[in-house]
Amino acid sequence: MRRLLTILIVLGVIAAVAGWFLSAPKPLFAAGDKSLESGGNVERGRQVFFAGGCASCHATPGQSDRLKLGGGVEMPSPFGSFYTPNISPHPTDGIGNWTVADLANAMMAGVAPDGSHFYPAFPYTSYAGAKIDDIRDLMAFLRTLEPVAGKARDHALPFPFNIRRGLGLWKLVFFRPEPVRDDPAQTPEWNRGHYLVESLGHCAECHSPRNVLGAIVAAQRFAGGPDPEGKGWVPNITQSENGLKTWDKADFVQLLEFGLTPEADTVGGSMGSVVKNMAELPKPDLEAMATFLKSLPAREGPPKPAK
Known part of the structure; x- marks a missing residue:
């Protein structure tokens, strides 16, 4: 029995270590990478903003300006309630200190600048197919908007859904990021x-x-x-x-x-x-x-x- 218990403990440790490495976030760019900063068209970014539906989830509730992006919209789900973050250019409460690479990691890999996973209530599973030029243009537009003070509240999720690291295993099974490619047989x-x-x-x-x-x-x-x-x-x-x-x-x-x-x-x-x-x-x-x-x-x- 002692030998069996030892084997089970060793297998448990191996499984835990493997799970930790397999669940690690996989950003596309290094945090703070500024290689994508040059360029960016504000008008094209505005079109990306509306095509992506950013205002629908991130506009501050209770006011009519769809370009005040203080977040805080509740998104109920079977796993609990998600609350959308502030994506205005506020330097501390929003994304004012993000680089284009940070935005690309968020939208195309579901990874935050601090290296944690985003929940797929944020539809990076679709945004992953975006063109990097569109992400650059979107950031150029977002930087023109009014900074909004105030952070959204934390998600209200029960255990185990409140453990973000577990999303890495979800991504291994369900997330296959790749660009949306043109079909040469189509118009x-x-x-x-x-x-x-x-x-x-x-x-x-x-x-x-x-x-x-x-x-x-x-x-x-x-x-x-x-x-x-x-x-x-x-x-x-x-x-x-x-x-x-x-x-x-x-x-x-x-x-x-x-x-x-x-x-x-x-x-x-x-x-x-x-x-x-x-x-x-x-x-x-x-x-x-x-x-x-x-x-x-x-x-x-x-x-x-x-x-």
Whole structure:
């Protein structure tokens, strides 16, 4: 028994050490790396800002200015409540001291400047496909905004979800960061829409069902499912019979630009905020997104529960 106990202890130590190394954050750039600082276009960064939906999650609640990014928005989930951080250029409460590399690590690797993991409630699983030039432009725009004082409260997560290091193991299983690549067989418009929908727009993050560990079910991507925040049901946006098969390109553009369905209904909830963001984009970008969305293969999502 003593020998068996010793073996179990040794195996436990080995497993703990292996888990520690396997769960280590993997930034793309060294902390504080300034190699990406040159360049950056503010107007293009503004478009990246709205394409990425930054205001929807990070604008300070209780006021109407979508460019005051003090954070503090509650995001309920099955794992507890997340609270979005301050991403204004405030030097201590926001990201005023971040470099472009820090922003790239956050958005494309889910790693904070202090080396800790971000929770995937921040959709870096989609932003990982972004172009580094877009991240540079986004930072140029963010630096023009008003600094907002005040830090958001900490996440309210029970054990073991409050242990950030464990996210490294989640990433090993579910996070495969890679750029969104153009398909040479498709048109430039389709490829632009592909990039906007799959990366910056992160549409799949809401319009896909998730497994018990919070990862998107790949086989049902874009096929709808329970709202991640527990506020109802998110629709299937593929070309299935239960999705948007009857919509044409103009219908998609109308929804993105004005929030109107072909039946003249107005979208609400979180999609209303998405429409406010999309309406700030150039019309060709909306048309590109519509072209890609119309091309999504038919997929069936989980059955919608009866009301």
